[in-house]
Structures are given as structure tokens and as C-alpha cells.
Amino acid sequence: MATMILPSEVQRPSATRVCRFCGSKLERTFVDLGMSPLCESYPSASDLHRGEVYYPLHVYLCEQCFLVQLEEYETPQKIFGDYAYFSSYSDSWLKHAEKYCDQTTKRFRLSAESFVVEVASNDGYLLQYFVRQGVPVLGVEPAANVAKVAVERGVPTLVQFFNTKLAKELAAQGRCADLLIGNNVLAQVPDLNDFVEALKILLKPCGVLTLEFPHLLRLIERNEFDTIYHEHFSYFSMLSTVRILEAHGLKAFDLEELTTHGGSLRVFASRVEYQTREIEPSVARLIEEEKRAGLASTEGYAAFAQRVKETKLQLLDFLLTAARQGKSVAGYGAPGKSATLLHYCGIGKDLIEYTVDRNPYKQGRFLPGSHIPIYHPDRIRETKPDYVVILPWNLKNEIMGQLQFIREWGGRFVVPIPTVTVC
Numbered sequence: 001m002a003t004m005i006l007p008s009e010v011q012r013p014s015a016t017r018v019c020r021f022c023g024s025k026l027e028r029t030f031v032d033l034g035m036s037p038l039c040e041s042y043p044s045a046s047d048l049h050r051g052e053v054y055y056p057l058h059v060y061l062c063e064q065c066f067l068v069q070l071e072e073y074e075t076p077q078k079i080f081g082d083y084a085y086f087s088s089y090s091d092s093w094l095k096h097a098e099k100y101c102d103q104t105t106k107r108f109r110l111s112a113e114s115f116v117v118e119v120a121s122n123d124g125y126l127l128q129y130f131v132r133q134g135v136p137v138l139g140v141e142p143a144a145n146v147a148k149v150a151v152e153r154g155v156p157t158l159v160q161f162f163n164t165k166l167a168k169e170l171a172a173q174g175r176c177a178d179l180l181i182g183n184n185v186l187a188q189v190p191d192l193n194d195f196v197e198a199l200k201i202l203l204k205p206c207g208v209l210t211l212e213f214p215h216l217l218r219l220i221e222r223n224e225f226d227t228i229y230h231e232h233f234s235y236f237s238m239l240s241t242v243r244i245l246e247a248h249g250l251k252a253f254d255l256e257e258l259t260t261h262g263g264s265l266r267v268f269a270s271r272v273e274y275q276t277r278e279i280e281p282s283v284a285r286l287i288e289e290e291k292r293a294g295l296a297s298t299e300g301y302a303a304f305a306q307r308v309k310e311t312k313l314q315l316l317d318f319l320l321t322a323a324r325q326g327k328s329v330a331g332y333g334a335p336g337k338s339a340t341l342l343h344y345c346g347i348g349k350d351l352i353e354y355t356v357d358r359n360p361y362k363q364g365r366f367l368p369g370s371h372i373p374i375y376h377p378d379r380i381r382e383t384k385p386d387y388v389v390i391l392p393w394n395l396k397n398e399i400m401g402q403l404q405f406i407r408e409w410g411g412r413f414v415v416p417i418p419t420v421t422v423c
């Protein structure tokens, strides 16, 4: 079911906005994307007459610690209570998970004596590969419907939010982790300091923590403004990540740059007191690159808002021209980020008739706010649209491969980000 929010339940923003890491006043705007509904609530046909609550998507830059952040407008319980995102519906994401499992098992010599914990473990898409290798695991996942799927596939999962209270309980039971995984969760944590402290508590003295999150440097460079949405409270550079880890007695010792989510970082960290692990040159190298891009001052953040506006104008130009020429336009995918893109640009079903998604949960429902209907992917073959707008542009190669058949009727793909491209 779609998440419904009563106005009385909405958390009021405090009179002064403060940085969720360092507590400094937030006064500088990074980008203001206007108002948008919660992006992972997909209304059903019976929800459509009820209306939806829109929240501001106004992103600030902390001028003290350079953490880019959104104010918290909704409680995480509301957002993640019945979460529609099932990781296992993307082939490339599963391959990514399997590769990660192979790499870390070898590098950190994980075995049947080790213990792997994943925070926000979703439907067990990642931990299932450790289970296959005989490594004991535990998932922590607050969305009950998603956690249920994990348990069914043999991944023990606690249906809970991860915080210092839970970390202390697990530590007291002797269940600290040799490998602790936080993939695409750090950005979604409202109480950042409590969460990172909890990670440290749950890490064995010699344990390794790996975190994956979209990389702010690439978000800025590649104009990925639609990856900004209410579920993502914070946007991290390596500079801000190192500072946050250090404040909690953790040190980054290695990193990898990934292509996932339009450019992500995988950061490897250990406890500060665990001295034997050397810090790889990759860490200093990336920090230097970020400094050169101006991310250690306000300078590197200044031009972003104007580029975002330019993309809106380009996309609207394209869609209005297509509409005037009587061309049909469909979407592909119903990812969370499509809500930001469509609302900021003011695009409704008059410009994109419908979209399709492989996830059966989303089929028959509607995109939040714009109410663009979501169908099974077969709809594209049936209606033969002139253009297919790829909303999850980060998976564009995979999607264009699956949809080559649109060439049969002269169909073309439209990739909206970083600049509107028709191919």
C-alpha cells in the first residue's frame, strides 16, 4: 500500500537549521529543487483521489564541514515502513553484489568462523552470496515486507532500525562483525552521528567496515540532481566522509570508485586503534582530486544550481517539441529518482504517457505526484512509442540492450542526464 501521511504527523522543521553532523547553522543553499512527494510511495488507483503531501527538496551546504544535506521532513518509519524497492529486480545490481562477496571473502579471508553483518540488507540480495560460501551472516532491515523475502531465501534478518541501542545489544551477545556492510544506507540516515557510532560499536577490533554511497563529486560533475530525494538526507564527498569517520574513532584505509548510482564510493574503514592496516594511496589521491574540484571551500558547489536549471529547460524543450509533432513518448523504469526529475521539470502524463517497470509491486500503480501510470514492460511492444525516456539512466546500457526491439518501428531512446541525449 502507498504510504499516507496526515498533516499532524509531519515533523516540523526546527526554527534554525543545523548541520546533522557538526551542528553548525545551515545558511547556504546548494540547490533548491522545489516541492516533491515522497519518491518511494507509489499510489494505487484507489489512492489517486486522496491527494498527496509534497515536501521541499531544498539542499543546503554546511560551510563548516561541507556536508551537503537535506532537512529531515518525514520520519524514516514513514518512508521505509513499506518500502517498494526490492534490490533483486536488477540484474546488474545482483552481479555487483556477487562480485563484492567474492572480493571481500578473498581479501579479508572470510570463512565459516567469520561473521558478516549487513545494515539495511534489503531482500538479502547481497548476503545470499555469503550464505552460499558458508559464511555466517545477519541482516538488519527495517522494512518488514522486504525483510520477509530475505528470510525466505535463507538470510537471517532482524526487522529493526540500526542504531547504537541495537549495536550494543548485539555486541553484548558477542555478535560483533568481522565484516560490516553499509551499502546505500549512510545517505538515508537522519541521525548520522548515532548511526556511525553504532557501526563502530558493532565492529570487531580487527573488523572491516565497508560503506557504499553515491559520491558527491560525481553528482556535481555529472549533473545527477535527480539522485537528490527525500530519502537521501546527506550527500558525501570523501573529505566529509573521512571527517565523520574520524569523529567516531574510525579511519578509512582504502576506497574504490564504482559506476553504480551514477558514480559511487566504496570506502573501507577500520577502528583507529587497529594500527596494522596501512592506508592505501587511493584515499589521499581522491581527497586531492576533491580539493582541486573546490570541494574544500564553497567554490566547488556554486555552479551546480544553474546547470540543473539548464537541464530542465533542455528536457522540456525536447518533450514540448515531441508533443507538438504528435510523437508518442513513454518512460522506462519507475525509480525513486524519477520523482525528483519529473516534479522539478513539471512533467506529467501529458508529456510522458506512461512508464513501465519490471518490479511487479509497481505495476498497476502510479508515479507519485505526476500519477503517470506504471505498466508491465510488454506495454512498450504493444504501443510502439516513438521515444522511450530512460528514467533510471544509470542502467541505460542494460535497458537499451533489453529494448533494442524499439528500433523495429524506428523508436529512439532519450537519456535525460547529464544532458538530454536522444539516441
Ligand SMILES: [Zn+2]
Pocket (backbone or CB within 6 Å): 019, 020, 021, 022, 023, 024, 062, 063, 064, 065, 066, 067
Ligand atoms: Zn557541518
